[in-house]
Amino acid sequence: MLTTTLILGLVLGGSYALLALGLTLQYGIARIMNLAYGEVALAAAFIAVALFQGLGIPPLVSLPGVAAAGYGAGWLLYQLMMRPLVARSGGGGRLETDSILATFGLLFLLQGVLLTAFGADFTSISYLDRGISILGVPVAANRLVAFGICVLAGGALVAALRFTRWGLSLRAVALAPGAAPLVGIDVNRVARQGFALGAALAATAGASISMYQTFSATGGVVFTMKALVIVIMGGVGNVPGALAAGFALGLIETFVATAIDPGLTLAATFALFLGVLLWRPQGLFGART
Amino acid sequence: MKGISRRALLRAGPVGMAAAMALAAGAQADDATVKIGYAVARTGPNATGAGITTIPNYELWVDTVNKAGGLAMPDGKRRMIEVVEYDNRSSNEDLVRAIERLVSQDKVDLILPPWGTGANLAIAPLMARFGYPQLAVTAVTDKAPDFAARWERSFWMLGGGHDYAAGLVDVLSQARDAGTINAKVAVVSVADGFGIDLISGARPAFEAAGFELAYDKSYPLGTSDFAAIMSEAQASGADSFVAFSYPPGSFGMTRTAQTMGYNPAVFYVSVGGAFPIYPGVADGREEGVMAIGGVDAGSPAIRDYFARHEAFAGKAPDSWASAVTYASLEMLEQAVARAGLEHGALAKELSEGTFETVVGEVKLEDNQLRDLWWVGQWQGGAFRAVGPSGREGASAPVIPKPDW
Numbered sequence: 001m002l003t004t005t006l007i008l009g010l011v012l013g014g015s016y017a018l019l020a021l022g023l024t025l026q027y028g029i030a031r032i033m034n035l036a037y038g039e040v041a042l043a044a045a046f047i048a049v050a051l052f053q054g055l056g057i058p059p060l061v062s063l064p065g066v067a068a069a070g071y072g073a074g075w076l077l078y079q080l081m082m083r084p085l086v087a088r089s090g091g092g093g094r095l096e097t098d099s100i101l102a103t104f105g106l107l108f109l110l111q112g113v114l115l116t117a118f119g120a121d122f123t124s125i126s127y128l129d130r131g132i133s134i135l136g137v138p139v140a141a142n143r144l145v146a147f148g149i150c151v152l153a154g155g156a157l158v159a160a161l162r163f164t165r166w167g168l169s170l171r172a173v174a175l176a177p178g179a180a181p182l183v184g185i186d187v188n189r190v191a192r193q194g195f196a197l198g199a200a201l202a203a204t205a206g207a208s209i210s211m212y213q214t215f216s217a218t219g220g221v222v223f224t225m226k227a228l229v230i231v232i233m234g235g236v237g238n239v240p241g242a243l244a245a246g247f248a249l250g251l252i253e254t255f256v257a258t259a260i261d262p263g264l265t266l267a268a269t270f271a272l273f274l275g276v277l278l279w280r281p282q283g284l285f286g287a288r289t
Numbered sequence: 290m291k292g293i294s295r296r297a298l299l300r301a302g303p304v305g306m307a308a309a310m311a312l313a314a315g316a317q318a319d320d321a322t323v324k325i326g327y328a329v330a331r332t333g334p335n336a337t338g339a340g341i342t343t344i345p346n347y348e349l350w351v352d353t354v355n356k357a358g359g360l361a362m363p364d365g366k367r368r369m370i371e372v373v374e375y376d377n378r379s380s381n382e383d384l385v386r387a388i389e390r391l392v393s394q395d396k397v398d399l400i401l402p403p404w405g406t407g408a409n410l411a412i413a414p415l416m417a418r419f420g421y422p423q424l425a426v427t428a429v430t431d432k433a434p435d436f437a438a439r440w441e442r443s444f445w446m447l448g449g450g451h452d453y454a455a456g457l458v459d460v461l462s463q464a465r466d467a468g469t470i471n472a473k474v475a476v477v478s479v480a481d482g483f484g485i486d487l488i489s490g491a492r493p494a495f496e497a498a499g500f501e502l503a504y505d506k507s508y509p510l511g512t513s514d515f516a517a518i519m520s521e522a523q524a525s526g527a528d529s530f531v532a533f534s535y536p537p538g539s540f541g542m543t544r545t546a547q548t549m550g551y552n553p554a555v556f557y558v559s560v561g562g563a564f565p566i567y568p569g570v571a572d573g574r575e576e577g578v579m580a581i582g583g584v585d586a587g588s589p590a591i592r593d594y595f596a597r598h599e600a601f602a603g604k605a606p607d608s609w610a611s612a613v614t615y616a617s618l619e620m621l622e623q624a625v626a627r628a629g630l631e632h633g634a635l636a637k638e639l640s641e642g643t644f645e646t647v648v649g650e651v652k653l654e655d656n657q658l659r660d661l662w663w664v665g666q667w668q669g670g671a672f673r674a675v676g677p678s679g680r681e682g683a684s685a686p687v688i689p690k691p692d693w
Contacts, residue, residue: 011516129548217337
């Protein structure tokens with residue numbers, strides 16, 4: 001009983017955490033609250049499905065390509081749409097408001113594009129749907145794969161941020177965008193990389209979601225909301241925090257669903273969210289400012 | 290030398306185009322056409338439902354009628370249909386504004402309803418005030434008798450949650466009495482409008498029929514992971530698994546049941562189970578799955594309708610509300626041919642007339658379509674109606690369902 005809850009919860013948490021990684025990078029480093037984040041993930045999911053159904057390329061094979069395309073799209077998006085906002089804000093808090101408004105518009109634009117390109121239908125594929133027994137608990141192989149991708153991507157990101165020079169400059173920009181240029185960091189370049197990397201992670205999450213979940217062109221906002229809750233719980237811009245918060249959320253939802261009532265999972269999520277906001281507004285792992 | 294500069298040309302271009310468009314619009318708006326307006330969800334959360342059930346049928350019907358020379362009038366003449374369409378962006382405020390605009394500015398002759406129970410209820414008072422008949426198809430509500438009485442030109446054509454729940458209990462009771470399943474049922478329901486309607490109808494119906502609800506839980510809208518719920522349902526010892534669910538949940542539970550090897554004798558999901566993509570979701574192993582709705586898959590009219598829909602829209606219709614939607618348009622067409630476009634006479638004809646449609650001969654009772662299929666089952670690649678079992682065209686349910 002307890003092992004079932006634990007394993008199902010961890011696997012669910014992995015898919016949540018993977019979804020939140022990109023958003024926390026985009027907000028933490030580029031200071032852009034990307035409300036169109038879910039649509040970016042959805043676009044990747046649609047592309048992965050189209051490649052699978054049209055050309056027979058399995059999502060796992062197309063995933064690196066989709067992630068790279070996500071990086072490119074994020075790069076372009078930052079350069080064309082966000083850069084003017086960044087330049088105008090002059091490093092102040094105005095960027096957050098402006099970016100929320102701009103990406104809110106982007107959300108509808110992307111949704112419209114997805115609707116015309118892929119239609120309004122529900123989309124779902126069967127890929128790696130077999131059950132795999134882990135300590136006697138049957139888990140869908142595709143969810144395990146998503147869990148693996150989350151651990152890999154999250155682990156690599158944490159390591160890169162902590163141990164490389166590139167990670168150091170990313171953290172410097174996240175911590176003190178005003179002071180980072182003083183030590184020779186090109187803030188614009190680093191912010192652009194952070195934003196593009198976030199888009200690549202969104203695309204990775206989207207391509208993994210396409211393996212196990214039914215989605216439609218209008219469902220992006222659900223992904224954004226889930227990611228947002230996790231990002232705020234983990235501490236904005238905090239990658240290990242987002243991972244931990246994602247796993248915590250998955251475990252709590254599964255525990256509540258089995259031990260108490262499936263109807264209370266949403267309530268439990270938001271109770272936890274409220275608790276974190278009240279007692280640790282900087283997030284579970286955020287530094288006090 | 291140059292007679293016209295490029296700049297002047299660029300400036301003149303749009304003006305000329307606008308003039309041409311105005312002329313074209315003027316030509317279209319002459320008396321020979323019937324203006325039909327609708328405000329449907331092209332964007333927003335309702336776009337999925339509207340895109341599956343409502344919009345393709347409207348477009349198919351208009352295309353069919355216009356290719357036949359137009360709508361027949363009582364005097365024997367035919368008039369082409371001209372469509373005025375707005376996107377209601379899944380918002381009731383936009384929808385109401387669009388309906389007002391259709392009436393006061395576009396002065397359309399007829400209005401087709403939007404997709405969804407909430408949207409149809411939102412425009413019902415307005416339609417009644419303007420006197421337009423409202424053929425509310427995709428509105429499932431137990432209050433249909435009250436609404437039909439309150440707005441006398443409104444027609445309710447998809448039954449209520451209690452009807453579907455009772456229809457399912459009926460099918461299961463017969464299987465239990467035959468000894469094929471035990472008297473335990475595992476039920477899960479989505480905590481949202483339709484799911485609540487269905488479960489509140491099903492609980493008393495199951496108990497009255499002598500079933501024990503071995504597992505009875507609800508889950509929030511937007512739940513994407515059903516592994517925990519399904520393993521609890523499996524452990525409950527029930528032979529029947531019943532989910533009052535929306536499409537994402539129906540699909541998610543199907544795949545979870547497959548991966549964990551959960552093989553109940555009865556596997557029932559609600560909305561989405563009758564969608565043409567369901568066999569794809571179930572990876573070709575949909576045989577025996579029950580769901581809400583159903584069509585008389587053997588009838589030539591339905592087969593012809595499915596073929597035309599697929600040729601026109603590029604996809605098969607869903608096997609629940611699509612055929613009824615198309616039937617409502619055929620009713621409208623025949624009522625116009627008999628009574629004309631005057632709203633009072635048209636509504637009277639819709640209410641009292643008998644119509645030949647893809648779902649068979651239709652006659653409304655108190656402005657409601659009651660002759661409906663409540664339960665269907667995937668059998669041999671088609672979603673066939675199995676309940677009510679006494680109705681002509683019903684297939685016999687296959688219980689127990691073959692393993693995944």
